[in-house]
Amino acid sequence: MTDALCRPDFVTRAAPLLVCSLLAALFVVTPAGCDGDRPAKPTGTTAGSADGKAAVDCQREPIAAGEQVRIAVIPKGTTHEFWKSIHAGALKAERELPGVQIIWKGPTKEDDRGQQISVVENFINAGVTGIVLAPLDDVALAKPVQEAGRAGISVVVMDSALEADPCREFASFVATDNYVGGQHGARRLGEILGGKGKILLLRYQVGSASTVQREQGFLDTLKADFPDVQVVSADQYGGATTESAYAKAENLLNRFADLDGIFCPNESTTFGMLRALQGSGRAGKVKFVGFDSSDKLIQAMADGELHGLVLQDPLNMGYVAVKTLVAFLRGEKVATRIDTGSAVATPENMNDPRIRELLSPPIDEYLLR
Template identity: 50%
Template sequence: MKKLLLLSLALAVPVLRAADYRIAVIPKGTTHSYWKSVEAGANDAAKELHVDIVWQGPLREDDRAQQISLVQQFVASKISAIVLAPLDEVALRGPVLAAHERHIPVVIIDSALKGEPGRDYASFVATDNRHGGQLAGEELVRLLGGHGKVVLLRCMEGSASTGDREEGFLAVMRAHPQIQMLVENRYGGATTGSAQDAAMNLMDKIREADGIFCPNESTTHGMLLALRQTGLLGKKTFVGFDAAPQLLQALAKGDIAALVAQNPRRMGYIGVVNAVKALRGEPVEAHVDTGCALVTRENRDTPEIKKLLGL
C-alpha cells in the first residue's frame, strides 16, 4: 500500500524536461549586428539542447527602464532561466536578485553586473574587455610610433563592458608619456547617430589628433561616418572595436587601421548552455572568457581570424 502511495505521488509531480525549458535571452539592444550574432549563438545552443529561446530586448542600448521592465516581466511569468546583457551594472542588480530569490537562474553575458558570479547569479560569460582595450591601445601606440595626440570617444556611462575597454586603453596611453590625450571624457551614446553627432561636435580636436579610439560598434561606426562627412577618412589613425560588416569593409579600404573583434556568437551559445546546466543542477563555470583578437588588413584573412569572425 505504501509503495502504491509513493508511486501515485511521484506520478502527480510534473517532471521538467529539457523541452519544457523556456529561456529568456535579453540583449542590450536589438539593432546592432553584434547582437544578431549573439542571437545566432543562443539559437545554436537552443537547437542542440532542445530548449525554447525567447529573444527580447530594448530597441536602443540606452533604454535601462525597458530592460529592467523586461527582466521583471520574465521573472513574474516564471521563465525557466534568463540570459542577460545588462545595460547598467548597478540598475539591473535588483531585478537579477529578484530572479535569484525565485530560483530562476540568471547568466550574465557581455557586460558585468555588480555582484559575484556563482553566488549572486549563475555565471558571467564575456570578453575580457579590459584586455580588449589594451590590445587597441597597444596597436594605436605602435602605429603612431609611440608619440602623438589621441582622441577617445567613449560609449556611455554605466556600461561595464565599454567602461573596461576605455580604462584598458587609457592605461596603455598613460604608460607612454609622449602620447597626449586631447579628449578622454566625452561620450558618443548608444546609437550610431548620437556617436556621429558627438564626433562632429569634437571635430576641432579630431582635426588636431593623430589617433582615435572608439570602444564599440556604434561609436566606431558613428566616428567613421563623421570622418567621411569631413573628408578625414584615412587621414587619422583610427582603431575601433567590434566587427560589424560595415566596419570590416572600412578596414579593408584602409579607413580603419585596426579593430578589436569579439566572439558574440560563442557568447550567446555559452550563455544558453550555462543556463541549462544551472537548471539541471550541473556544475557551472562562474566566469567564462569568450576571447577577442586584434584584426588588421594583414591578418584578416588568416584561418584564426576568419574563424573568430564566423567567415
C-alpha cells in the same frame, strides 16, 4: 588570459539566492530563501589559478528530469550586428539542447534601462526557467536579477558585469575580458603611431560596465607602454546610437584639427566616428582603431580608413551563455567566470580564416530558418 580572468574586476557571481563563504579550500553554500518548488542546494569548490587566486565553480540541485526549459535571452539592444551574433549563438545552443526553448527579447535602444528592466520583470512574471542577461547598467539591473532569484529563476550574466554580491544572484558571467580588449586597442594604436602623437578616446555611455573596462584598459596601457602618446580628450560619450556618436565625433574633429589617432570602444561609436572622418575628409589620414565588427567597418578596413578592430566572439558568447545556464539548471558545476576571448583584426590579417570568421560570424545559418 588566465591572469586577466582572475582579476577582481573580472569576477562572476554564482548560483541563485545562495550565500557562499570560503572555508579553507572549500566553499560551503547554503540556500537563502529559495523557492520551495525549485530547491537549489548548491555546493561550491575552488581551484587554483595562475596567480594563486581562487576560481569558483557553483552548482545547484537539478530541475526535474524531462522538465521543459524556457530560457529568456535579453540583450542590451536588438539592432547592432553584435547582438544579432549573440542571438545566433543562443539559437545554435538551442539546436543542440533537446527540451530547451530560447525566447529572445530586448530593448530597442541601448540606453533604455527602463525598458530592459520591464523585459526582465515580464519574463519573471511569465515563469521562465532561466534568464541570460546582458545588463544595460551594472547597478540598475541588479534589483531585477535579485527578483528573479527570489522567484527561483536562475540567471547567467553575459557581456557586461553586474554589481551584485558574489555567490548570490547569478550562476556565471560569460564575457570578453573587456579590460584586455582595451589593452589590445591601445597596443595597436600605439604601435601604428610609432609611440607618439595626439589621440582621443570617444567613450560609449555611462553605466556600461563592458565599455568602461575597455576604456580603462586602453588608457592604462597607453600610459604605461606609450608615454609619448598624448590623450587630448577622453571624457566625451557617443551615446547609445550611431547618430548620437556621429554628432559627438563631428564636434570632436572640429575641436582637434591636428589629431593623429582615435580609439572607439564599441560598434556604434566606431561607426559614428568613421562617418565623421569620412565627412571631414580625414578618413585614412588619422590612425583609427575601433571595437566590434559590421559589414561597413570591414569595408572601411579594406579601404584603409580603419587601421584595427578589436574583435569579440559574440556568437560563441551567446552559445556558451545558454549552454552554461542549462548545465547549471541540470545540476552540473559551472565556472563563475568564462572568458570568450578577443583578437585584433588589421588590414594585414583580415583575410586569415579565424579573423575572417570573427569579422563575419555565420549568423544567417541560425537566424534564417
